[in-house]
Amino acid sequence: MTPRWLKAEFKKQGATAVVARTPGMGMAHYEKEPVEPPAGYWRWGEHRGDGYSILLEQRAVWVNSGLAVVLLLACIAYLSLGTVTLDPRDVVQALAGQGDMMTGFMVQELRLPRLVAACLTGGAFALAGILMQTLARNRLATPGIIGIDNGATAFAVASVVGMSVSLAPSAMALTGAATAAVITFGLAAGSGTQGYRFIVAGIGVGAIFGAITQLMLARVAIDTANAAYPWTVGSLNARSGGSVQLLGIGLALGFVAALVLARSLTVLRFSDATASGLGINTTVRRIQILLLSVALTALAVAVAGPVGMVGLIGPEIARALSTPRHVPVVAATLAGALVMVLADLAGRTLLSPIELPVGIVTAIIGGPWLLWILMRPKRSHA
Known part of the structure; x- marks a missing residue:
């Protein structure tokens, strides 16, 4: 049969x-x-x-590879340029533990730790920025603009003014960032993380924390205020090794978590009804993304202070180079690290031997960029 x-x-x-x-x-x-x-x-x-x-999206592969190559070249330039200019070949030899002893000391002990801090803080700020922008569906909703940076800074300055524990600024910055995020979210009740009400509430919360920071600095001795001043403008000079290591661990974990949430990030750009129809629990995802963005911002502020404009510039560069099919998490992280490295390099070399804090350099660059975004309201959504 x-x-x-x-x-x-x-x-x-x-x-x-x-x-x-x-x-x-x-x-x-x-x-x-x-x-x-x-x-x-x-x-x-x-x-x-x-x-x-x-x-694998072809354009994303090319963009990420190109940004990685440019970042590598920027790192070589960062290690080569300064008060004493070094040959790039000598820099490569020093990184490999070879060559002149003085060159090795200058590269490995003086410039390399600061370069690592620049890459990590830039990547963390930009990653937190693109997460927050996607969450709020608005290109203006960076941690710096909605008050998280200022909250972390106020608590970090309080730790510097009131105690002398090396890891205290990291813990206090995390507490301050979480506090600012909770207050902003509470004041924007009814609109969630969408709309301009969330941004306006964040601006107000940031202004309050900024005023608290200035009040603390005005009421302490001049030497203490000078020690805390770099936290108010953003600087990579003489950062704590413990804070940098903690940031490195946090950024590695946060980057992996962002990649895991990549599909949800892409879907959350649409309406809640669409996201729910595609199987995304919007409430849980928003909480996860908000917590991740707050943690990354707090760890970065604990190292460099409030360099908030990197969270705006990095994602903008990534979106300009990438296709709109996906949220460019990898490209934004690499672009943020690149912006921070170049900004700190410019601050060290443009007016040498006078050093400009990296926060001032990024503000000079990011201010016009922010005005350009505000002048184009039709493209203001992430």
């Missing part, structure tokens, strides 16, 4: 499998028919034998 074949087709990560079954005999035939990847994508892993593959 000829068996009756039942054929079923199903898709498994872009590959079509044809299955033929015979009653009582199990699977009789299995054949995979590869499907071409969508236009603008590469497929990776389709021949590994497990039937699963990963789609």
Whole structure:
């Protein structure tokens, strides 16, 4: 008796499998028919034998690779330029533990720790910025503009003025950032994290915390105020090694978490009804994204102070280079690190031997950028 074949087709990560079954005999035939990847994508892993593959957006790969190369060149320039100019080849040898002892000391002990701090803080500020902008669906909703930076700064300055524990600024900055976020979210009740009410509430909260910071500095001795002053403008000079290490761990974990939330970030750019229809729990995702953004901002402020404009410039560069299909998490992080490295390099070298704090340099760059965004309200949404 000829068996009756039942054929079923199903898709498994872009590959079509044809299955033929015979009653009582199990699977009789299995054949995979590869499907071409969508236009603008590469497929990776389709021949590994497990039937699963990963789609890589071609433009995202090129943009991320290009930003990584530019960041590497900027780091070499950062280590080479300064009061004493070094040959890039000598810098590479010093990084490998070779070459002149004085060059090695200057590169590894003086400039490299500050470069690491610049990369980590820039990446953290920009990553927090693009998370907050996506959450609020507004390009203006960066941690600096909605008051999180000022809240973290006020608590960090309070720790410098009132205690002498090296890790206290990190813990206090985290507390201040969380406090500012909770107050802003509470004042914007009814609109959530969307709309201009959230931004206006954040601006007000930031102004209050800024005034508290100035009041604390005005009521202490001049030497104490001078010690706390870099926290108010943003500086990478003589940062605590413990705070930098803590930021490195936090940024690594936060970056992985952002990649895990990448699909949700893309969907959250649409309405809540659309996101819910696609299986996203909008309430839980918003809380997760808000907590992640607050933590990254607090850790970055604990190292560099309120360099808030990086959270605006980095995501803008990433969006300008990327396609609108996805939220450019990787590109924003790399762009933020690049902006911070170049800004601190300019602050060290433009008026040498006088040093400009990195926060002042980024404010000079970011101020006109913010005005440009405000002049184009139709493109103000993330």
